[in-house]
Amino acid sequence: MRLLVLGGTSFVGRAIVEDALRTGFEVTLFGRGRTNPDLFPGLERLVGDRDTGDYAALSDGSWDAVADVSGYVPRHVGQAMDALGDRVGRYVFISSHAVYERTGLAPGGDEDTPRRPPVRDTEELSEATYGPLKVACEDDVTARYGTRATIVRPGKVAGPHDSMDTFTYWVRRAARGGRVALPADPAQPVQIVDSRDLARLVVQLICDDRPGAFHAVGPAEPTTLGGLIEICARVAGTEVEIVPVAPDGAPPMFPLVRPDWPTQQRSAARARRAGLPATPLAVTAADVLAWDRSRGEPPLPLGYTPEQEQAALNGHHSA
Template identity: 40%
Template structure:
């Protein structure tokens, strides 16, 4: 197949391109040429920008498009309409963040999604793109999906992943726990041991998406894992085992953490306090994707491969994770309280 990837050099896009090339497809990458421009010398590379610089795409045809870089609906509209008659199939990488009303677990593809008024959309168009996306990421992804469906109708495939993890993950969320377990010692573990968590290895997601593209699959799919329920305790113990750590998990009460200014998700990745009433966020139903062939590698493989990649990184500032001094102080206060 001739596959056009919008993006294709960062994280999921990188693995989609790698997988498609390994399977013998003819791959074209369209991006600004700023991130990892030397990747995939065997692929055709077109330089442009989603923001009004799509000339390189004109006059060409592909069997399928995979859109990994669509965040603003007016930009997705431009690319989808331009490619409507130039490609047979359009895959849009959306997000499980599209869902609203997160109080109940088991959210499937028919669950209510976030909405933005037309007036708000017009207001966002005048804002800095990063600010607009940061403020309304999920709702904007919903509108992006709608633009793809309008242009490609029954030739569109919408993927709604949860947290994507593994090598080259620049969000530092999953990586925090891998690195922290490797360091060992007393590790602050947040809240309830039995709180459910979800994520998907980027390579499992990429391989499955390419297979769906090959099959010209259509419709909307949640895509997160693992297949069976995974608790925070099982996850942390799995990380500990995979890296061969002597770490000691110290479970700290939610109210105590919040009282000490420890934030869910940013300080403690994968943890959302119960009081936020978002039980549905990390309990998404991916049954439809499982029936369509989505599979998952063992957690230990993801942990070890992430750690191996981390060993080569030189990043000094992390985007997520608790500061070591703050962790130490909170643990000391917790132990004093228990005396």
Template identity: 35%
Template sequence: MNILVLGGTRFVGRAVVERALARGDEVTMLNRGVTGTAPAGVETITADRTDPAALRGALGRREWDAVLDTWSGAPRVVRDACGLLAGRAGHYGYVSSRSVYRWPMPIGAGESAPVVDADPGDEGDQDYAAAKRGGELAVLAAFGDRALLARAGLVLGPYEDIGRLPWWLRRLERGGRVLAPGRPGRPLQYVDARDLAAWMLDGAARGLGGAFNVVGPAGIATMGGLLEAARQVTGAGAELVWTPAEVIEQAGIAPWVELPIWLPEDAEYGGMHDGDVSAALAAGLACRPVEDTVTDTWDWLRSEGDPPARPDRPRHGLSPDKEEKALAMLA
């Protein structure tokens, strides 16, 4: 295929570009040229897509078989791109999020679960859920059944610039007693960015359309399995100290952000690691073992170093003081 990737230098976008090249696709990236560099064999168009005139000039009259878009900001930016490309691209794959579902996300929620209200012309980008849903509406309005909405869940793997799995790896690298949240058998639900990329590209090639929850099945890994894999790969001999959820709450530690990936097993958070992904699996989603994701992420961190923190996301990780306090409470 001849593919246009809007972005392409960070996390999922980078995984998309690498997978497309491995497939033998012709790849064009459009971005501001601020973060990362294009791999060999990729054409780069430098433009600020938030400027409609600049985007129009950069795209010219060219045509592509498929477009893949990872935008997380104002929906208006997605709408502008779709308006320019609707007659010049056969397929539009948009990396959305399961955050588009109304909170709290029901346990076992499928694609028909209620979604948040959103405006595809919205200029704001502060509400992540509304921004992603607005982006979905913009893509659907322009491409209809030629639109693939990948409602990704928790995304892990190499190039992660959110700081979830990288934080755990760096914490375990320091060694000592490490607060391990909840119980080791707590099921997780996530997708490796490379598996997400492969699924979206395969879907583009066969004209797959519609909305899909794109994340591995519930229990594809456990919190214990992930942290043990991280402990093994860092080789630091850290001690995992499993800490009940009530102690974590009493210590004032926030799940998900201060303790990345982990969420309590209750009605409010339960749906985040227990969604219905049968449609994506039936459409060919294949997920690699957690050990591979952890090992490859560690190899990337050692090779390229930690990426700069993203200004549009909260800083993830637990401070040493809070960790020590919680461990003292447990004792």
């Protein structure tokens, strides 16, 4: 099985490549060659740039499937499809749960839940445009490839090599123990999918030549944000006291804190039937903790600094 990965050296793409190689695929990478250039020595690398529309490296060759991990705007996806034409069998597009409407939805919706209107008049990625741009990309892939199109919609992805460090923040914070400031309700539900489970689903869908849309969400058991922090603490061998604090003054886009998250919960039933595994959250946390420590625990760009957290805890005590 020959697989082309558009963006395969960072986090999700990296996990897909690793799983595909374990499965026995012949993998070709397409990208700018700037991210982890020494990763996967020996694999064929085609150099191009989606931002500038440089797809010349894709003018030759054919593949049984393509996994598009780096398509964020319709131009990216449209130009890739124009370059590849019918020289690929299945086109797997990695989308997002951000495609869904944000209000009026019941928790646990399936893949037929109403999506947001597509957006095509901008390439600026923001909270308002990210989901609608992904909707437009989904529509274009389905229109071009029909039953040869597969859409995978991950929830929040966690695992080693996470460039966003969203889950890493809580793993690292829980490992310090003590009083943990949480600018949210600890009972807020969260869905975390291990990057390696997402990769296994993608590869299995390719093996089975399966069309349609699939939610990549986890873990297997329902989890709250407070429960997630406690699991991370147990893995690290520490004890935590979760202190709900006012969100006022917290950094924006706080890790895993979403006021509308209850309406964003999705069913994994279809994906489970298609082969999505369910790595226990404790295993994901342990692996992220080990990876974070191995890289020297660099500063994180999100969440509280220790000083901000202490101020939030002091404010809670005063109140």
